[in-house]
Amino acid sequence: MPDYAADDAYLGAVVGRYANRIAHGRFVLDGVTYELPTNDRGHTLHGGMDGFHRRVWAGVGFADGERAGVRGTPFDFTPPAATEGPAAAVSLGDRVRSDHPQVAAVNGLDHCLVLRGGVGLRRAALLHAPESGRVLETWTTEPGLQIYTANALGAPFGRHAAVCLETQRIPDSPNRPAYPSTVLRPGQAHCSSTQYRFTHLPTR
Structure with missing residues (x-):
């Protein structure tokens, strides 16, 4: 502890x-x-x-900055239409080595993606490690997903040795009225759900 x-x-x-x-x-x-x-x-x-x-x-x-489009950038993780599974895979390794100015500035990915799909629990990401066969799905009710590729973690970790999927509200929302509000008034309840599903494991 x-x-x-x-x-x-x-x-x-x-x-x-x-x-x-x-x-x-x-x-x-x-x-x-x-x-x-x-x-x-x-x-x-x-x-x-x-x-x-x-x-x-x-x-x-239980089981910073302005909003911008991602098409044609290293931040585009949308699969081709009607494509699922390995055929739709995007290599994170290729993305963190991109010469895109925003990638180079932080030595990898450290960006919040605005999710599609409206409200409610929905799948935000799927990670697949081909060598081990591990598969991780991230499901959330939150509007944003931060991807962080361990750009600055020190020993015993190496740069880009891991990836974090952080479900959240949109960065700097308190200063941006057009974004979903993060204000919680007295007497109000905050409810959020995030699930990490390891779908390669057998179901119990």
């Missing part, structure tokens, strides 16, 4: 109060400007240095 609490890479963490970044560490709510601690190049990442990742949680098991 001490090692987990001291980790600063957010591995396996519940992040918040706001996942991803809030620009310049500030936002306005009901006409009041709130200043936040910054921990990522002048921005607030994952709730700051003393966010939810520093808390101990009880768990229950």
Whole structure:
């Protein structure tokens, strides 16, 4: 537990109060400007240095920037029409080595994709490791999926040795009225569901 609490890479963490970044560490709510601690190049990442990742949680098991189009870019993970499975696969290795300016700036992928499919629980991603045969599906009710390809993790991890699929609201939403609201008023309840399904494993 001490090692987990001291980790600063957010591995396996519940992040918040706001996942991803809030620009310049500030936002306005009901006409009041709130200043936040910054921990990522002048921005607030994952709730700051003393966010939810520093808390101990009880768990229950169960089965930055402008919005832009992805067609023709390294961020296009949409499969060809009527294509499923390995035939629709996109190599993450090829994408992290792209010379696209946004990829080069962070040495890989660290971007939020706005998901299609409306509301409700739906599949957001499918990862397949051909050598091991492992398959991971990510299902979520959230509108965004951050892909992070371990661009800056230190030892014992190597660069691009892993990939994180982080379900979340759209980055910097408190400062962007056109995005789905992240305001939670007193008396309101927040409900979100994310499932990671290892579909190569036999069902029980």
